[in-house]
Amino acid sequence: MRIAIIADPVDEQYAGIYTYTKNLIENLVKIDHENEYFFVHVRKNSFFTGKGKEIIIPLWRWLPGHATLRKFFIIPWILRKYKVDVVHEPAHIAPFLFFSGRYKKIVTIHDLTPVLSPQWHRFLSGLIHRLLFPLVFLRADQVITTSEHTKKDIKKCYHPKCPITVVYQAAKKKQSIQQILLKKPFFLHVGTIEPRKNLSFLIKVFEYLKSKYSIPHHLYLIGKKGWKSESFFEILKKSPYSQDIILEGFLSDEELSAYYTQADCFVFPTLYEGFGLPILEAMQYGCPVVASNNSSLPEVVGEGGVLADETSVEKFAEAIDKIISNADQFKKAALEQVTQFSWVKCARETLNVYTR
Numbered sequence: 001m002r003i004a005i006i007a008d009p010v011d012e013q014y015a016g017i018y019t020y021t022k023n024l025i026e027n028l029v030k031i032d033h034e035n036e037y038f039f040v041h042v043r044k045n046s047f048f049t050g051k052g053k054e055i056i057i058p059l060w061r062w063l064p065g066h067a068t069l070r071k072f073f074i075i076p077w078i079l080r081k082y083k084v085d086v087v088h089e090p091a092h093i094a095p096f097l098f099f100s101g102r103y104k105k106i107v108t109i110h111d112l113t114p115v116l117s118p119q120w121h122r123f124l125s126g127l128i129h130r131l132l133f134p135l136v137f138l139r140a141d142q143v144i145t146t147s148e149h150t151k152k153d154i155k156k157c158y159h160p161k162c163p164i165t166v167v168y169q170a171a172k173k174k175q176s177i178q179q180i181l182l183k184k185p186f187f188l189h190v191g192t193i194e195p196r197k198n199l200s201f202l203i204k205v206f207e208y209l210k211s212k213y214s215i216p217h218h219l220y221l222i223g224k225k226g227w228k229s230e231s232f233f234e235i236l237k238k239s240p241y242s243q244d245i246i247l248e249g250f251l252s253d254e255e256l257s258a259y260y261t262q263a264d265c266f267v268f269p270t271l272y273e274g275f276g277l278p279i280l281e282a283m284q285y286g287c288p289v290v291a292s293n294n295s296s297l298p299e300v301v302g303e304g305g306v307l308a309d310e311t312s313v314e315k316f317a318e319a320i321d322k323i324i325s326n327a328d329q330f331k332k333a334a335l336e337q338v339t340q341f342s343w344v345k346c347a348r349e350t351l352n353v354y355t356r
Contacts, residue, residue, distance in 0.1 A: 003038065004039075017090065030347070038276065046121065057074055070094050075095040079095075079103070092109060094139070111146075113149050114126045136174075143160060144167055146296070147299050148296050168299075169341065171281045172281055175253050178257055179258065182259065186262070186264065187206070187263060191268075193232055201310065203239055205313050206219045207268070218246055240276050270297075286334055
């Protein structure tokens, strides 16, 4: 078969969908030596060397409407030329909505937050998703999603006729541990500073732990500043423990290895996640996890950490205290849980969808 993957996220993003697309491609070409792969993306990228044929279709951001024209008309027209058998869009809005060919159409849906919680998205991005999602489910032959929770959301909101397959993601490749001197002991959060991550709540939890348990810990927040983060910085500024809360901005995977290894607990009070990759990344370094008891997170955390109410400061703090009081037990549980997820398994299950 001739399989085309829309690989724009490898060029254009550095978040969860980038991680998903990059690792899926890397592992597909390792396990599949029978099919021919084509990667549609924006610019020449050494990542694709030796993995398949690159189909480079530039994106001219300076030209109004070019992104839409490229996505929905130029890409489908060029894919017809290559006579592909399968087209996989790994990032929601597929190119085959208005004009396509006689190939199998597959799309990965990571979550439905643009529909269910539009307040967490920029207006235009949320509007585009809400307008086009019905077409996505109408045109797709197969849908891949990253959790049972999102599968239920899709069925409830759109009732698609096409099959929906849950394929779990995995942690990024474990890095050699860097030697970085950090203020220990500490708790760790990794993620963009934005309302959905619930970091204002995390500051209150940290304050509660400091005042009630007199813990010596610091709190490291790793991640870039996102949208609507002004209120978080106001709360941080007013916190009596602001000197113990350290913002590090964006860090490389190599740098993050030091934080995951040295943290007493990874804290993740998010309001919603399509999957929650940072949880697995923490677990593979033996870092115990406390996460919200919502969306897909129970599927990811499993027996490898503690789930807590992301609206109750007291309950979330008690969960963290439970972790640090039983550190060895939860480190072992985290390492066991993460073995259930792998990118090779993700690639095999995705390939099964292609060939089904």
